Amino acid sequence: MDLIHPLIETYAKEHTSTLEEVLLQIEAETHSQHPQAHMLSGAVQGLFLQMVSMMLQPKKILEIGTFTGYSALCLSKGLVNNGKLHTIELREEDAVIASNNFRRAGKEHQITLHKGNALDIIPRFTETWDLIFLDADKVNYINYYELTLPQLRTNGFMLVDNVLFHGQVLESQLKGKNAKAIDAFNKHVNADKRVEQVILSVRDGITIIRKL
Numbered sequence: 630m631d632l633i634h635p636l637i638e639t640y641a642k643e644h645t646s647t648l649e650e651v652l653l654q655i656e657a658e659t660h661s662q663h664p665q666a667h668m669l670s671g672a673v674q675g676l677f678l679q680m681v682s683m684m685l686q687p688k689k690i691l692e693i694g695t696f697t698g699y700s701a702l703c704l705s706k707g708l709v710n711n712g713k714l715h716t717i718e719l720r721e722e723d724a725v726i727a728s729n730n731f732r733r734a735g736k737e738h739q740i741t742l743h744k745g746n747a748l749d750i751i752p753r754f755t756e757t758w759d760l761i762f763l764d765a766d767k768v769n770y771i772n773y774y775e776l777t778l779p780q781l782r783t784n785g786f787m788l789v790d791n792v793l794f795h796g797q798v799l800e801s802q803l804k805g806k807n808a809k810a811i812d813a814f815n816k817h818v819n820a821d822k823r824v825e826q827v828i829l830s831v832r833d834g835i836t837i838i839r840k841l
């Protein structure tokens with residue numbers, strides 16, 4: 630299901646600023662070389678992430694789900710001078726690509742890549758996060774949310790990708806495990822008095838969550 634009419638997607642992209650050259654290269658390479666290139670955020674969402682980060686000017690960002698490093702590079706744009714972004718990737722081959730991309734973008738001093746399962750890595754952090762971007766396996770979204778929310782500062786923000794899951798959350802009988810997990814996640818957050826949230830119908834749906 631096309632959540633947004635393809636003509637609107639195209640129009641939005643055509644009237645959105647161009648990201649820096651290295652991000653255009655990473656997007657093109659991911660699309661030509663990676664079998665799961667659809668997972669990359671893309672230009673409109675990339676600029677959205679960059680803008681949010683620039684508005685917040687965070688000191689500490691956590692990303693769960695690095696892939697080829699595109700969204701981490703977008704988010705890193707808003708970091709204050711001595712700020713740091715930590716990103717977690719399970720798959721060795723994607724972590725290698727991301728690590729090379731951080732180096733070629735000259736961002737290796739600001740971005741730390743953690744290879745492994747986010748469920749194991751998150752509890753080891755002692756940081757307080759200003760901004761969290763959740764974009765890994767959907768079945769663990771509630772687990773990631775519960776693990777990271779205590780580490781998010783009051784008035785800190787969490788951005789969550791794919792919360793409309795290709796429109797599958799709208800079906801009367803939810804079928805796939807991912808659609809079920811995302812719907813359960815959306816209900817979980819909606820019932821949580823510790824936060825307020827808004828779902829934006831950008832691309833595959835992005836929730837902005839503020840910790841109260």
Ligand SMILES: C[S@@+](CC[C@H](N)C(=O)[O-])C[C@H]1O[C@@H](n2cnc3c(N)ncnc32)[C@H](O)[C@@H]1O
Nearest residue numbers: 668669670694696699700718719746747765766
């Ligand atoms: C949708 S992609 C991330 C896309 C990326 N944020 C971007 O916008 O370009 C999800 C990534 O999460 C990773 N992932 C899946 N399960 C994970 C886990 N348990 N821990 C860490 N990373 C995981 C996948 O290997 C994949 O690279």
